[in-house]
Amino acid sequence: MSFLQSIKDKVRSRSIHVSYVDVGSCNGCDIEVLACLAPRYDIEQYGIFVHNNPREADVLIVIGAYTHGWEEKLAPLWQKIPDPKAAIAVGNCPISGCCFNRRGSYIDPPVSKHIPIAAEVPGCPPRPTEILNAILSVRDSVFANWEVERR
Amino acid sequence: MKRTVDVNIPLGPIHPCFKEPARVKCETKGERVIAAEVELGYMKKGIERIMKGRPWQEVMFLAERVCGICSVIHNMVYIEAMEQISGIPVPPRAAYLRVVANELDRMQSHMLANFSYCYTIEHETLGMYLLDCREQVMDLLERLTGARVTCAYIIPGGVRCDIHEEDLSFMLESLTRIESDLLRYTGMFESGPMIALRSRGVGILTPEAALQAHAVGPTARASGIAVDRRTQHPTYMKLGFATVVRHDCDNYARIMLRFDELFQSIRLIRTCFTGLPTGVIRGGGTCKAGEIRYSGEAPRGELTYVIKTDEYGRVVEIEIQSPSIMNIEACCHSMIIGADSIADVTSAFVSADPCIACTER
Amino acid sequence: MTPSLFWYLQEFARPVWLKKFFFARTAPLTTPPLFRDFPEPTGKPCQHVLFCMMVCPAPGAIDVVLDEDGWKPRIHKGHCIRCGLCVEACPNGVLTSGRVLATLQEQGTSLEVSFRIAIDRDLCTGCGNCATACPVNKEIDAQLGAGGHSSNEEVIMRVHDGDVRVLHEDKCTGCKTCENSCPTRAIQIARILEGKQQNPGGVSP
Numbered sequence: 001m002s003f004l005q006s007i008k009d010k011v012r013s014r015s016i017h018v019s020y021v022d023v024g025s026c027n028g029c030d031i032e033v034l035a036c037l038a039p040r041y042d043i044e045q046y047g048i049f050v051h052n053n054p055r056e057a058d059v060l061i062v063i064g065a066y067t068h069g070w071e072e073k074l075a076p077l078w079q080k081i082p083d084p085k086a087a088i089a090v091g092n093c094p095i096s097g098c099c100f101n102r103r104g105s106y107i108d109p110p111v112s113k114h115i116p117i118a119a120e121v122p123g124c125p126p127r128p129t130e131i132l133n134a135i136l137s138v139r140d141s142v143f144a145n146w147e148v149e150r151r
Numbered sequence: 152m153k154r155t156v157d158v159n160i161p162l163g164p165i166h167p168c169f170k171e172p173a174r175v176k177c178e179t180k181g182e183r184v185i186a187a188e189v190e191l192g193y194m195k196k197g198i199e200r201i202m203k204g205r206p207w208q209e210v211m212f213l214a215e216r217v218c219g220i221c222s223v224i225h226n227m228v229y230i231e232a233m234e235q236i237s238g239i240p241v242p243p244r245a246a247y248l249r250v251v252a253n254e255l256d257r258m259q260s261h262m263l264a265n266f267s268y269c270y271t272i273e274h275e276t277l278g279m280y281l282l283d284c285r286e287q288v289m290d291l292l293e294r295l296t297g298a299r300v301t302c303a304y305i306i307p308g309g310v311r312c313d314i315h316e317e318d319l320s321f322m323l324e325s326l327t328r329i330e331s332d333l334l335r336y337t338g339m340f341e342s343g344p345m346i347a348l349r350s351r352g353v354g355i356l357t358p359e360a361a362l363q364a365h366a367v368g369p370t371a372r373a374s375g376i377a378v379d380r381r382t383q384h385p386t387y388m389k390l391g392f393a394t395v396v397r398h399d400c401d402n403y404a405r406i407m408l409r410f411d412e413l414f415q416s417i418r419l420i421r422t423c424f425t426g427l428p429t430g431v432i433r434g435g436g437t438c439k440a441g442e443i444r445y446s447g448e449a450p451r452g453e454l455t456y457v458i459k460t461d462e463y464g465r466v467v468e469i470e471i472q473s474p475s476i477m478n479i480e481a482c483c484h485s486m487i488i489g490a491d492s493i494a495d496v497t498s499a500f501v502s503a504d505p506c507i508a509c510t511e512r
Numbered sequence: 513m514t515p516s517l518f519w520y521l522q523e524f525a526r527p528v529w530l531k532k533f534f535f536a537r538t539a540p541l542t543t544p545p546l547f548r549d550f551p552e553p554t555g556k557p558c559q560h561v562l563f564c565m566m567v568c569p570a571p572g573a574i575d576v577v578l579d580e581d582g583w584k585p586r587i588h589k590g591h592c593i594r595c596g597l598c599v600e601a602c603p604n605g606v607l608t609s610g611r612v613l614a615t616l617q618e619q620g621t622s623l624e625v626s627f628r629i630a631i632d633r634d635l636c637t638g639c640g641n642c643a644t645a646c647p648v649n650k651e652i653d654a655q656l657g658a659g660g661h662s663s664n665e666e667v668i669m670r671v672h673d674g675d676v677r678v679l680h681e682d683k684c685t686g687c688k689t690c691e692n693s694c695p696t697r698a699i700q701i702a703r704i705l706e707g708k709q710q711n712p713g714g715v716s717p
Contacts, residue, residue: 026508105198
């Protein structure tokens with residue numbers, strides 16, 4: 001079985017389908033993720049395909065501080081994504097709420113209270129180089145031995 | 152009397168063409184769209200409520216993060232409103248550098264809007280060319296201010312840092328390269344027959360409908376209405392600013408208008424650099440009490456801040472009116488209705504350049 | 513130029529085209545030094561003035577902690593928005609980020625921090641919580657009374673005749689402890705920031 005598992009690990013780490021969800025951000029991190037798609041920091045050369053369909057995604061990129069409007073929508077969305085899956089939080093907002101985390105705002109940080117987060121990229125917004133470095137360092141380990149460990 | 156519709160199609164919060172969560176519910180009969188309704192509320196953070204009682208150094212960063220794409224203009228309108236309340240004069244060199252930062256931000260926002268449109272009509276090649284060109288503009292922003300997005304460059308009394316000699320010459324040669332690239336891409340857009348099939352005659356917004364919906368920015372200027380707040384800004388008047396207008400009223404006119412504004416921005420930046428005055432960049436000055444209603448021209452239209460402060464410059468009441476709500480209204484009630492096919496809904500919506508984060512703060 | 517097979521082969525054999533085809537690379541994944549990154553320590557000793565904490569716009573991003581070498585500012589990466597205000601506000605240049613500190617020194621710009629105490633006389637009950645809670649008061653007068661009474665003239669504020677009097681506003685460090693301890697929200701501290709420049713430099717082509 002381990003040979004089959006190693007084939008699965010190799011394929012899963014080199015061909016990743018990504019969907020992103022914006023749970024209430026300022027769009028700064030959003031355009032830095034789009035800048036990763038640009039020909040300068042090409043993310044598709046690593047086998048990472050950013051379409052926006054949660055039903056076919058392996059990795060969900062979460063951007064933004066969790067607002068009241070997404071109250072009962074993010075957790076069902078997470079459940080609709082098929083296994084194996086992982087979530088990456090990009091920016092300061094899903095980690096701590098950034099500068100919106102004051103008394104009287106309508107946000108509920110951190111996002112890891114609502115769905116399990118596998119990796120975080122701090123910064124407001126993080127540079128495309130930092131996002132790519134984080135994704136490349138995590139892609140080997142996030143789906144490794146999925147059947148053995150997660151079941 | 153019950154009205155029959157065939158299918159109610161929701162274009163949901165997560166969609167390959169929309170970068171931000173908004174829900175557009177279209178009632179269709181066959182392929183024709185009869186009515187459309189927009190549901191917002193996915194991004195409300197309550198920024199204006201957090202801003203109450205805070206001094207300018209905290210409100211400035213919150214104002215910048217209302218929208219990350221047009222962050223420099225939010226910064227500039229807020230700080231200029233505070234300067235008008237407190238009577239702080241701006242040194243001339245700082246005023247010119249502010250215009251440079253503002254126009255660089257406008258360039259990257261228009262390139263992003265055009266990329267979004269080309270991606271929506273599935274012309275990925277041109278979209279990727281534009282995104283590559285945008286990276287060069289982000290390099291220039293990084294050299295001038297130190298950060299790519301949410302630069303925090305403008306403070307009451309001036310700007311934060313001056314421009315170095317070698318950065319200035321690098322910027323001027325970069326701008327020549329960007330201009331020649333843009334000429335080529337504009338030619339590609341103008342002469343592409345597939346692009347014309349999906350853009351000419353699609354998403355018509357007549358001038359009467361635009362006036363009724365109070366459309367602003369490129370959405371209104373592509374329908375022949377000449378409205379631009381930069382004509383009333385003293386520094387822009389000195390630089391000889393003239394409004395750009397087109398009369399075609401469709402998707403094609405809106406995208407070509409953004410290309411025209413890109414060339415106008417490059418011309419403005421060159422004029423700023425050739426006539427840059429010497430002097431200080433920070434003039435000092437503290438914020439005082441008062442109230443004001445101040446507007447500026449964001450890449451998407453007219454942005455208004457209504458501020459009331461107490462005697463130490465802290466915000467007592469603040470109200471931000473962003474341009475996208477009026478453009479979305481114009482889009483959903485005039486452009487989409489009577490569209491020939493459901494596929495034109497996304498392209499018309501994206502060509503009006505909605506920024507949902509600005510709309511609900 | 514008639515497009516014949518020979519012409520196409522000649523086009524593909526151009527050295528410029530071959531170089532672009534075989535040696536195309538995307539940009540390296542490094543951050544340029546002029547980017548305003550998370551602030552790093554320069555090595556200068558921190559004097560515990562705490563202006564960095566007072567001007568920081570993001571809650572919980574910076575605090576100044578005491579370890580075996582003395583006071584040190586500590587940045588929390590998930591909270592810091594990389595604005596560079598703490599780098600500019602520090603009077604001793606303890607932090608650096610991108611070109612911010614170099615620009616301060618070359619162009620003579622500075623950020624001056626000062627604090628004002630404002631008391632709303634209609635809401636103030638004269639309880640003396642503010643005077644007792646103030647850490648500067650405690651340092652100056654160790655025998656500060658429970659109601660905020662003090663016989664020392666050097667304290668920032670004290671209660672006299674049932675009312676709080678502010679004596680030395682310039683000693684305030686802006687920590688807002690008094691504001692947090694006031695039961696009626698009568699006292700408010702304003703953190704005033706002013707951007708100044710001393711010597712006009714400036715390049716113009």
